Amino acid sequence: MTSHPPHGHAQHGAENARSVAGHAAAVAELLRPLRSADREETLPLSRALGRGLVHDVAAPLSLPPFANSQMDGYAVRSADIDDGGTDLRIMPPVPAGSSPQALEPGTAAPIMTGAMVPAGADAVVPIEKAVPDHFLAPGHGGTVRLPATAPGTYVRIAGSDIAAGERALAAGTCLGPAQLGLLAALGIPEVAVHKAVTVLLVTTGDEVVEPGGTLTPGRIYDSNGTLLETAMKQAGLSVRRAGIANDNPAELQDLLRAQSQGADLIVTTGGVSKGAYEVVRQAMADQPVEFLHVAMQPGGPQGIGTFDGVPFLGFPGNPVSCLVSFEMFLRPALSALLGAPAPRLPLRARLGQPLTSPGRKHQVRRGSLQPDGTVRLEGGESSHLMHALAGSNVLVHVPAGVTELAAGHEVEVWML
Numbered sequence: 525m526t527s528h529p530p531h532g533h534a535q536h537g538a539e540n541a542r543s544v545a546g547h548a549a550a551v552a553e554l555l556r557p558l559r560s561a562d563r564e565e566t567l568p569l570s571r572a573l574g575r576g577l578v579h580d581v582a583a584p585l586s587l588p589p590f591a592n593s594q595m596d597g598y599a600v601r602s603a604d605i606d607d608g609g610t611d612l613r614i615m616p617p618v619p620a621g622s623s624p625q626a627l628e629p630g631t632a633a634p635i636m637t638g639a640m641v642p643a644g645a646d647a648v649v650p651i652e653k654a655v656p657d658h659f660l661a662p663g664h665g666g667t668v669r670l671p672a673t674a675p676g677t678y679v680r681i682a683g684s685d686i687a688a689g690e691r692a693l694a695a696g697t698c699l700g701p702a703q704l705g706l707l708a709a710l711g712i713p714e715v716a717v718h719k720a721v722t723v724l725l726v727t728t729g730d731e732v733v734e735p736g737g738t739l740t741p742g743r744i745y746d747s748n749g750t751l752l753e754t755a756m757k758q759a760g761l762s763v764r765r766a767g768i769a770n771d772n773p774a775e776l777q778d779l780l781r782a783q784s785q786g787a788d789l790i791v792t793t794g795g796v797s798k799g800a801y802e803v804v805r806q807a808m809a810d811q812p813v814e815f816l817h818v819a820m821q822p823g824g825p826q827g828i829g830t831f832d833g834v835p836f837l838g839f840p841g842n843p844v845s846c847l848v849s850f851e852m853f854l855r856p857a858l859s860a861l862l863g864a865p866a867p868r869l870p871l872r873a874r875l876g877q878p879l880t881s882p883g884r885k886h887q888v889r890r891g892s893l894q895p896d897g898t899v900r901l902e903g904g905e906s907s908h909l910m911h912a913l914a915g916s917n918v919l920v921h922v923p924a925g926v927t928e929l930a931a932g933h934e935v936e937v938w939m940l
């Protein structure tokens with residue numbers, strides 16, 4: 525009772541499969557409308573965490589904005605001090621936040637970390653190197669003996685971090701704490717970012733039961749819902765869960781129509797392969813949705829198109845397959861389009877053990893990066909291995925065309 529969508533076609537062998545790059549491009553094309561001027565917003569820094577920056581940001585001022593001291597000590601003219609040390613007359617102290625007078629020759633000004641270096645001074649001697657090695661009460665005059673100091677010592681010069689007018693951040697940067705901290709340092713209180721993408725997430729299957737429910741024989745708990753919801757949330761997406769759809773296509777259509785209002789993307793899991801009850805395929809029968817096979821393992825069967833105009837991705841039902849689909853297609857497409865989430869960091873690592881792979885498919889194994897830089901494969905290639913996934917911290921890439929790799933072979937891994 526499988527029905528085929530009028531606008532799509534089914535392919536199941538790797539023979540006619542779409543390449544990983546080809547499907548990644550199709551997903552990027554599907555989501556392209558999410559990058560538009562009406563999907564930008566200006567947020568205060570603390571609410572912009574994890575968002576992608578819309579425009580380049582130029583530094584409105586230099587950092588540091590003025591030459592300042594890196595130590596608590598004495599600001600000096602380095603030429604005033606002989607090789608054997610010199611006694612200098614003590615000037616009024618320069619606390620952080622003050623704007624000091626120029627330093628006269630033959631004098632030293634007590635200066636605190638972060639305080640503006642007086643004009644004329646070109647070095648700071650830390651208090652530990654002074655005799656006496658503690659600050660004297662202000663107003664008592666007196667002298668301090670200081671050792672010879674090279675010009676520039678312990679002075680943080682203006683613009684040594686970034687000069688006014690330089691590009692501070694590039695458009696498309698994913699804003700993490702360091703980037704937001706930089707904007708704050710530059711005095712910028714709010715920032716234009718791409719809006720968060722709202723996903724309607726539906727898991728499917730008559731056999732699938734909400735965790736906490738009662739398992740009758742033949743049934744399993746829904747892991748995909750939690751797995752994908754949290755993966756998406758971690759990636760900065762706003763997720764709406766529509767619960768578990770049963771295997772009735774009309775009910776799934778009703779559910780999608782009722783809940784997709786305002787969603788930017790619908791993601792389903794399950795019901796896309798060759799079974800007799802492929803609910804997602806059937807629910808999409810009158811929609812421009814294509815069901816196809818990507819030359820990838822796991823995550824081969826995929827659906828892509830629109831449902832009532834809303835972009836739609838149908839991930840396969842096996843838990844590892846749906847997470848790999850998210851990491852291989854959805855996450856990179858959003859990173860490239862909206863700057864967020866940040867792309868996974870690709871690293872090279874040596875295999876801790878040999879592996880085999882189906883030559884025509886790009887295999888994505890799961891592994892854990894070891895302290896010695898090797899990667900240990902966690903579990904086999906099967907896509908039901910949720911426990912092994914939970915013990916993994918990398919995806920291990922075995923490109924199409926490779927059938928076996930020896931231990932010690934270098935592979936690309938993506939940090940999860």
Ligand SMILES: Nc1nc2c(c(=O)[nH]1)N[C@H]1C(S)=C(S)[C@@H](COP(=O)(O)OP(=O)(O)OC[C@H]3O[C@@H](n4cnc5c(N)ncnc54)[C@H](O)[C@@H]3O)O[C@H]1N2
Binds near residue numbers: 839
């Ligand atoms: N004759 C063929 N059979 C299958 C093929 C094929 O090409 N020809 N492809 C296999 C591959 S690869 C995958 S992946 C799956 C994809 O199947 P579906 O997307 O239709 O998913 P289901 O059949 O609904 O489920 C597959 C598997 O995953 C379990 N599942 C489903 N949803 C959940 C959930 N929310 N939480 C936990 N586990 C879930 C389900 O019980 C099945 O075991 O098809 C293969 N078959």
Ligand code: MOO
Binds near residue numbers: 824840
């Ligand atoms: O693509 Mo299926 O995801 O191999 O298990």
